[in-house]
Amino acid sequence: MKAFIKLHLKEYVGGKSFILFGILGGLVTLILFTAGEVSFANNPTEEVISQFGSQWKFLSIMAGFAAVVVSMGTIEKHRREKRAELLMLHRLGLERQMLGLAIGNALVSMLLSAVLAVVLIFVVIFAGAPTSFIGFIAAFLSYLLTAGMLALMVSVLNVFLPSVVVAVLGVLLVIVGSFHQTIQGMLLNNGQLMGRILAKVMNILPPLDVFNRLTRSLFFLEFRGGQDLIIFLVYLWLTLTIVFLTAKRAGRHEKI
Amino acid sequence: MMRIKDLSKRFGQKEIFCRLNLHFESGKVFALIGPNGAGKTTLMRMILGWDKDYEGEIVCDDDIRLGYSPETPWFPEILTGQEVLSYYLEVRGTDKKTAITESARLMQEVGLDLEKDTLVKNYSKGMRQRLGVAQALIGDPDLLLLDEPSAGLDFFGQLQMQTLIGKLKAQGKTIILNSHLLHDVEKVADAGYLFMNTHVFRHFDKAEFEHESLADMFIATAKGARDEGLY
């Protein structure tokens, strides 16, 4: 499976996309650092916190979109190009192919997310930030894992749905997920029965904003309570379980 | 080497094979010929174990190793020819160093050693087909299944493929060849099976097409079948 994943990385980690994502991430970072005063509820907030916080927020959303773009069509492509049969002949079963594709997508998404954050990394190293080495690494890891998790989810969707539908669902997943708690709050706030039901249904979607808050908490060394970490791990566990089960199903039914 | 007993296969309402019996001896080149849709590729998929939805039996010798080259093999476009073979070798669990040595040997075997560092996307159709055969040779198979290896090749490409099949036969490989190119089959096959449809089917061997061309045999079979209302 190592060779299979390596080829996946080689195919999707092209120089052009790296440069594009690096520039995009850099632009966002620089724009946000020069965006000026930020306020919350009519009160000015701590500039350094709001600036780094906004950086993580925007980069996470962009990383989410990158994960969707990377993963939305890989399984369909694998099927269309009839790659599976020769691989099976060379002893790579469908279960491991499915796992390899999902893991490959997650790794590519994580790599692209890292490229998006390159300028931020430079800023943290050379200009300083209210964090420590461990805090930064932990925050960066949770940021990368969020993108990876999203890639896994989109990969599973692509097993059952065509790429176009997956693209739409993936974008919705990122948008709704990034404002999950706010949207859920608004649904509950209107007090209607339908709003309350929809708010419950929303629990199925990953709360990317909570994951992003975890990233920021780790970055600002204000890790408290661990509830956000547990929520993150629960979703990660569920995602991995679904990926394994989907791979098992591919192996059993002999089709991805 | 392999025996197919009472094989029946349907695709929905359409019957593809009805109690088909075939026999493949080792060290020979067998050709499967017939019109499109007669079930030649389906038969190969059943032999490979990718299509298990059939009745009857496919009995092979113990520990038989299979190699397969599809009609239009997919290769990673970003790799060179040799890297493609290394890739499949590594997928099988071969270590990197051995994979490089073995892939170089296979490239030489199919006559692609001069193009081993060329990206696959720049390969001609003939080179791709030969790379497909090289891929099928990974793992030193006893039985090679080649699906339309000469399809779409120019005269020179067809000659190269014939030579390659002859060379593999000389090495003692058993080859089942799927082809539309009758003169190609006449050059390389020792025996074969002609499929017209479920009910019209015949075995032939080299001795027969020394007297009668495959094309004539094909036409005569079709005529006879039409007279009997079977085709």
Place this chain on the structure above:
Amino acid sequence: MRKSSVVLWFVCGAALLLSFCSGRAGLVDAHTIELIDQARMLDFDEDWPGFQPGIYPLDIYRKNLLTRDSVIRYDSDGLREIKDRTPVYALSMDVDPDGQVVVLLLNARDFRSFADAGDLDASSADLYYQAAICHEAFHCFQAGQGLYDVYADGITARDGSTVPATSRLLDADDEYRRLWVQEMEALAQYAKEDSRQNHQLCFAAYQARLDYLYSRFDDTEVQEYLDYAAFYEKVEGTAQYIENITLSKLSGKDLEFALTGYAEGTAKFYSSGFFKAFILDRVADFDWKTDFFNTSVTFEDYLFTVPLQECQEEQ
């Protein structure tokens, strides 16, 4: 995958789910209660005599993962679930079915989730949460002072009100916006430095905005809009004033920190009311807070018609 690995994997999942559920166990989490208690204990006697945030019951929204969400009442009797009420996910003042004014509240985590746009750290979120509790408790206080009896006819939802149409037109009016900003800056200047000149600047800016309003709308429309603005400045401006004082008390910053910016759009009366309350605190030579809610007096009445310290001295 080996059987033992599968078992281990599902054991990990079960452990995670258990930790997740235990984190939500109890009626309200300890951190929220800690923040609420801190906020309710704050002493506002010198800031607004009579206001005690701790005396108003809190109805906290409790999210349940699978079952129906519920309301948790927190008052002097402690915590208890109220089962027969539809919870409202809001930070607000409300009157419960028994006629009791209560503060509707979220827990601290939900507050942060709802409000956070990526620019909040945990400590700031906690501070704003506590400030919001005092803000809403102050609305309860206003109700207790008779504010809603004074405005019993209603301001915003009055039938046939011209205010919504006027507001819409003014929101799109660049000149009006310019005049509003000019007035806000004059107020900020006056808040920072009490002088006759700054008082006059404020008055001139106010007058200029008033003149513009009369030039665009008829007298009834202007009067209705001014009544609406005055009401909101009174209700929300003073609550914002208490909110900012809370932030100042908890963070140790001088209250002047809140003069550095002001809101626009629908929240603009929060800022203008706060600026005016801040100015009156500094310059009024009378107790402007007594009878502020039980009469229809406005900030303008006090700022521009009642002589103030500095002005009197100069006169």
